[in-house]
Each structure stands twice: as structure tokens, then as C-alpha cells.
Amino acid sequence: MINTKTYIASYSDVRFECDNGKPVKKVRIYMNSRGCRYSKRKECLMCSIFNMSNEFLISREMVLSFQKEFEKYDFGQYPILAVYTPGSFLDDRELLPGAREEILQMISATNEIKNVIIETRPEFVTREKIKEIVQSLPNKIVTIAMGLESSNDFVRNKCINKSLTWDCYLRAAKTITRYCNLRTYILFKPPFLTESEAIDDAIASIQDAFSVGSESVFLEICNVQRGSPLESLYDMGLYKPPRLWSVVDVLSRFEGKKVFVGGINDYPPPKAEASNCEFCTENVKRELIRYNSTLDLSPLMELDCECRYVHPLEQSIELITP
Numbered sequence: 001m002i003n004t005k006t007y008i009a010s011y012s013d014v015r016f017e018c019d020n021g022k023p024v025k026k027v028r029i030y031m032n033s034r035g036c037r038y039s040k041r042k043e044c045l046m047c048s049i050f051n052m053s054n055e056f057l058i059s060r061e062m063v064l065s066f067q068k069e070f071e072k073y074d075f076g077q078y079p080i081l082a083v084y085t086p087g088s089f090l091d092d093r094e095l096l097p098g099a100r101e102e103i104l105q106m107i108s109a110t111n112e113i114k115n116v117i118i119e120t121r122p123e124f125v126t127r128e129k130i131k132e133i134v135q136s137l138p139n140k141i142v143t144i145a146m147g148l149e150s151s152n153d154f155v156r157n158k159c160i161n162k163s164l165t166w167d168c169y170l171r172a173a174k175t176i177t178r179y180c181n182l183r184t185y186i187l188f189k190p191p192f193l194t195e196s197e198a199i200d201d202a203i204a205s206i207q208d209a210f211s212v213g214s215e216s217v218f219l220e221i222c223n224v225q226r227g228s229p230l231e232s233l234y235d236m237g238l239y240k241p242p243r244l245w246s247v248v249d250v251l252s253r254f255e256g257k258k259v260f261v262g263g264i265n266d267y268p269p270p271k272a273e274a275s276n277c278e279f280c281t282e283n284v285k286r287e288l289i290r291y292n293s294t295l296d297l298s299p300l301m302e303l304d305c306e307c308r309y310v311h312p313l314e315q316s317i318e319l320i321t322p
Contacts, residue, residue, distance in 0.1 A: 012069035016293035023293035026080035032065035036087025048225035062099040075112035082117040090124035104136040115141045122172035144176045145183035151208035159192040177213040184209035189242035221263030223270035241274045244284040280305035
């Protein structure tokens, strides 16, 4: 029986993703775990995921958290499954190995699931664990997704406070690409960057992710989550989410590449998110969501508005170092 004092409701939804040039429905399951060990120290400034975990969960509760959402879907209609925990699916402290094994068995027994996406930080990637995942999911395409955020060490570790080195990501990327697909997350407009700096950093980071073997990249638009350290910067007027036009500018550099967009209609709902003016924001958001199902930039490039040509205030915040 679930310990109701420690059990937190899980969550799932359905999104579209372009697969082999066609729109395919993807189920995203946000299951409960003991929580990301890094978020407990509130390291990544944009993250509030520590609000969605419980360090006292036992293995059975974690499995039930996943199963509760898993059983809602007829996967004959949803051939792609993405499994998210508050931190890393491969962290044995967060998701107990027994729970991970049961969840993989559940997925493996569902023949209608063709593609499986699992998230982890690079620190928890080992050859043994990747082989375990792939061998547990025979006849399925496996993608391991990692959050690099930026290929620039200064941006990643000073602006975002990620506590991750490029070498660690590179080692994990090499291990993953030996056995399955690699997906990399790039954060668009971390704190302390101007709009133009954020565009340049995203373009360079996406290029670097592809250069080391990423099969796909998700450009994750930074938004302001309640309870995150970034919320304090936002409340003090020291951070502003990016413009949606800037997202379009980055995507335009990667036509024909598998660069998806995340951070729109996100969960949990953010306090503040990327936008343009009141006249075009919803139109651009709608087309960005549609873009993920086709990777066709044409409808986005046909959109226009006067606000597109008004440059935002370029104000960066200098980091004070001892």
C-alpha cells in the first residue's frame, strides 16, 4: 500500500514529435522519485523540481507512481514514451535500482511502444547502466537525454550553476552513442546573458552537441518557475525571459536538423515565460508547438509583427568574483 504521508501525485501529458518526417504522438510521464541530489542544494538556478519529489519514497511507491500514469494510455496510439524523474533516471540514490528494473520491464512488455526516451545527468552514465537499459528494452529505439544547457563552461557553471564539466558530458556522450541515441538539452537564455548573447550561446551549444554525436537537440526555453532561485532574480528585475522571436532566430540556423523546442506550455506552469507583444505571442507559440511535429520552419518564417524589429534592452549583469 502507498504511504499516503509521502506519496506525491504523478503527472503525464501528450505531445507531438517529428519522427522520420511524420508527426507522432509522444506520452510524457513525470514520475515521483527521491529527488535530484543537485536540486536539493538548489544548484541549477532555473530549477524548482525539488518541489516534485520526496526523499522518503520507497521502491514500490516509485513504481506505482509510474504505473498510475502508464496505465492511462493505449500505446497503440502513442508509440513514443518519455520517462522523466525530478532528476536522473540512472541515479541509484534517486530512483532505486529495483524500481528502475520494474519500470523497464513494464515498458518492455508493451510491444506498441517503439521509442523510449530517458533523462539523466551525465554523472550517472556508465557503460553498465546504458547496456542494462538497452538490453532491457529489446526491439525498441532507446534515446538517453542529457541536460548540457550550454557548451560554454562559464555560462553553464557560473550563470546556471550546473556543476557540470564539458569533459563529463563528453565522456557520457561517447558512452551513450556506442549503444543508443543521444539527445541533448540546451537552455535558451540562462540568467546573466543578454538576448543577443543568449542567441549566440544557443547556436554554438547546439552545434557542439551535434558535433559529439547528438541525434537530436531540444532547445529548452528558460522560464521562471515558482520556488526556483531564478524567481528571486526575476522579482528583483534582474532577469527577463527571452523573446519568442529569438527562439525563431536560433531555429532558423538549423533547418533540416533535429532541433526541437521545449519550455512552452511547460509543467508546472511557470510564473513568467517567453513572449513577444500582445498581438503575436499566441500565434508564435502555436506555431512553435506545431513545429515540433514537423520540423518545418516555413510557417514560423512566414509570421511577422512590428515587435520583431524592436530590439530588447541589452543589459547584462556582471558577475562579481573575488
